[in-house]
Amino acid sequence: MNTLQYDVVVIGGGPAGLAAAVKAKEYGLNVLLLDENEYLGGILPQCIHPGFGIHYFREELTGPEFSHRFVQRVKDLKIDYFVKARVLEIKNYSDLEKIVAFTSPEGAFEVWAKAIIYATGARERHAFEIGIVGDRVAGIYTAGEAQTLMDIYGVMPGKEVVIVGSGDVGLIMARRFALEGAKVKAVIELMPYPGGLARNVMILRDFNIPLYLSHKVVEVRGKKRVEKVKVVKVDENLREIPGTEFWIECDTIIISAGLIPQVKLLTDIGVEIDPATGGPVVNDLLETTVPGIFVAGNSLLINDLVDYVAEQGELAAYGAKLFIENGGIPAEKWIKLEKGNNIRLAVPHYLSGKRDVYIYARVRKPMENVVLNFPEIDRKIRLPVVRPAEMLRIRLRKEEIAKARDKITMEVVQ
Amino acid sequence: MTAQVYKFTCIICPLSCDIEVKVENGEIKEIKGYTCPRGKEWAIEEITNPKRVVMSVIKVKNGNMPTVSVKTDRPIPKTKIPELMKLLAEIEVEAPVKVGQIILENPLGLDTKIVATREVEKA
Ligand SMILES: Cc1cc2nc3c(=O)[nH]c(=O)nc-3n(C[C@H](O)[C@H](O)[C@H](O)COP(=O)(O)OP(=O)(O)OC[C@H]3O[C@@H](n4cnc5c(N)ncnc54)[C@H](O)[C@@H]3O)c2cc1C
Ligand code: SF4
Numbered sequence: 001m002n003t004l005q006y007d008v009v010v011i012g013g014g015p016a017g018l019a020a021a022v023k024a025k026e027y028g029l030n031v032l033l034l035d036e037n038e039y040l041g042g043i044l045p046q047c048i049h050p051g052f053g054i055h056y057f058r059e060e061l062t063g064p065e066f067s068h069r070f071v072q073r074v075k076d077l078k079i080d081y082f083v084k085a086r087v088l089e090i091k092n093y094s095d096l097e098k099i100v101a102f103t104s105p106e107g108a109f110e111v112w113a114k115a116i117i118y119a120t121g122a123r124e125r126h127a128f129e130i131g132i133v134g135d136r137v138a139g140i141y142t143a144g145e146a147q148t149l150m151d152i153y154g155v156m157p158g159k160e161v162v163i164v165g166s167g168d169v170g171l172i173m174a175r176r177f178a179l180e181g182a183k184v185k186a187v188i189e190l191m192p193y194p195g196g197l198a199r200n201v202m203i204l205r206d207f208n209i210p211l212y213l214s215h216k217v218v219e220v221r222g223k224k225r226v227e228k229v230k231v232v233k234v235d236e237n238l239r240e241i242p243g244t245e246f247w248i249e250c251d252t253i254i255i256s257a258g259l260i261p262q263v264k265l266l267t268d269i270g271v272e273i274d275p276a277t278g279g280p281v282v283n284d285l286l287e288t289t290v291p292g293i294f295v296a297g298n299s300l301l302i303n304d305l306v307d308y309v310a311e312q313g314e315l316a317a318y319g320a321k322l323f324i325e326n327g328g329i330p331a332e333k334w335i336k337l338e339k340g341n342n343i344r345l346a347v348p349h350y351l352s353g354k355r356d357v358y359i360y361a362r363v364r365k366p367m368e369n370v371v372l373n374f375p376e377i378d379r380k381i382r383l384p385v386v387r388p389a390e391m392l393r394i395r396l397r398k399e400e401i402a403k404a405r406d407k408i409t410m411e412v413v414q
Numbered sequence: 415m416t417a418q419v420y421k422f423t424c425i426i427c428p429l430s431c432d433i434e435v436k437v438e439n440g441e442i443k444e445i446k447g448y449t450c451p452r453g454k455e456w457a458i459e460e461i462t463n464p465k466r467v468v469m470s471v472i473k474v475k476n477g478n479m480p481t482v483s484v485k486t487d488r489p490i491p492k493t494k495i496p497e498l499m500k501l502l503a504e505i506e507v508e509a510p511v512k513v514g515q516i517i518l519e520n521p522l523g524l525d526t527k528i529v530a531t532r533e534v535e536k537a
Contacts, residue, residue, distance in 0.1 A: 062469060154471050384429050
């Protein structure tokens with residue numbers, strides 16, 4: 001067993017972890033960055049389409065380019081990092097002493113750290129998790145698996161494709177397959193509206209790909225490989241409508257049915273999880289309910305934009321710095337952020353009123369011409385539209401937050 | 415004669431206006447639904463000469479990764495995309511490859527460069 005000692009250990013080398021490691025190092029902290037992949041960058045090296053960094057770098061980059069800029073910073077700042085390093089356990093020895101256990105080709109390690117930044121990203125939902133039954137055959141992939149095959153290894157997963165889920169990830173995969181000459185036979189969406197941003201929904205028109213809204217894939221048939229899938233229409237309560245079944249022939253199914261924050265190592269040590277986000281409950285420095293453990297990126301909540309992921313990484317680094325300097329995060333009281341009408345999730349959960357904060361939130365259903373209202377602090381924001389696919393990011397100033405007594409409600413009203 | 419109505423969501427700004435363009439015999443007759451001139455211009459280009467940035471991966475010899483991701487440095491006409499994709503599938507480059515390295519200049523005579531977007535080191 002090798003023992004190491006650092007101020008901060010960053011777990012996960014995607015954009016959240018990279019941004020956190022760079023910022024923490026710039027604050028003068030002694031940082032170790034760990035990732036289980038063979039390379040840094042998280043999922044970005046395989047997201048080869050443009051659409052990254054418009055806010056952060058003020059220019060539109062592809063995923064690999066965005067990641068490259070941060071990896072370059074990591075190297076320039078001589079930040080210590082391990083790839084092929086899988087973290088197996090976090091131990092909370094005391095508030096100011098954490099242990100991170102990981103294995104790598106160089107052996108087993110234990111790192112003692114004062115603070116941890118947890119940035120392990122998300123995992124994809126699999127076919128069985130969305131109620132698809134039938135033959136266990138080859139040809140069923142999650143979007144991420146297909147993307148790794150195509151865009152890292154240069155291997156085409158199949159020729160006739162049905163995509164399950166019309167979120168951005170599903171739509172981007174539809175384009176990727178179509179560009180490579182595969183026939184994308186359908187995109188199937190359970191909800192009555194597409195899940196992705198308008199610019200990505202346009203992909204379907206570009207390639208004449210049919211979109212079935214209010215439909216679901218229920219069954220897969222095939223001998224060794226997928227041969228066909230059964231699709232059925234659903235009503236407004238998402239119940240299957242009998243008699244509406246039909247089959248689509250295909251050799252490949254891509255499941256793009258959403259991401260779930262990867263929080264296993266956190267729940268193991270009793271970090272409180274918010275069922276709405278699937279990620280941990282945090283304060284306005286992104287600190288979890290276990291002091292000294294900070295979270296950023298898709299393991300905090302599922303983000304549409306990498307720019308906000310990097311922003312969260314930097315905030316977590318700031319939190320770690322304050323924590324280490326003060327031997328804990330000082331706060332006299334925490335103001336709870338409550339979810340009101342049409343708010344499905346909102347992060348951070350607790351605000352101090354000592355610092356400005358970005359609220360990241362999602363609505364339950366689309367609405368037009370609305371007011372985003374924070375009644376306790378008299379803040380109103382007019383918005384032309386709100387959609388579940390587009391995360392809201394709202395800045396609240398500390399003076400405003402401090403006006404509240406013990407809670408601030410966020411609601412969408414007409 | 416053949417009148418066609420194209421409907422799409424403007425992607426220029428988050429307002430996401432639903433724009434409708436009526437085309438008769440290849441000529442734009444009517445555009446509605448846009449809120450600002452930028453949206454109108456975009457809709458016209460979408461009908462007359464739609465362009466897209468294209469991305470793909472190219473095989474790499476002797477690299478620490480089997481492929482390098484690439485993009486066109488500017489949007490190219492949609493009609494040229496299949497031909498360009500075929501070309502990209504055929505070529506192969508030698509590691510190392512740097513981000514921003516130009517792989518091809520003016521492929522198929524197009525006014526664009528194929529640029530590497532990922533770093534691949536020598537294996
Ligand atoms: C198909 C697709 C298209 C997208 N398109 C866009 C777009 O156009 N624009 C945009 O802004 N955003 C886009 N995104 C979103 C963006 O990519 C994500 O928000 C971002 O990558 C999340 O970063 P992260 O650092 O939280 O997680 P990740 O990038 O997932 O990185 C997490 C890292 O943690 C590592 N890890 C996990 N567990 C462990 C462990 N136990 N030990 C060690 N390491 C571990 C993983 O190996 C991984 O490298 C897209 C996402 C997808 C899937
Ligand atoms: S038409 Fe103008 S206002 Fe409407 S979405 Fe396009 S750019 Fe925005």
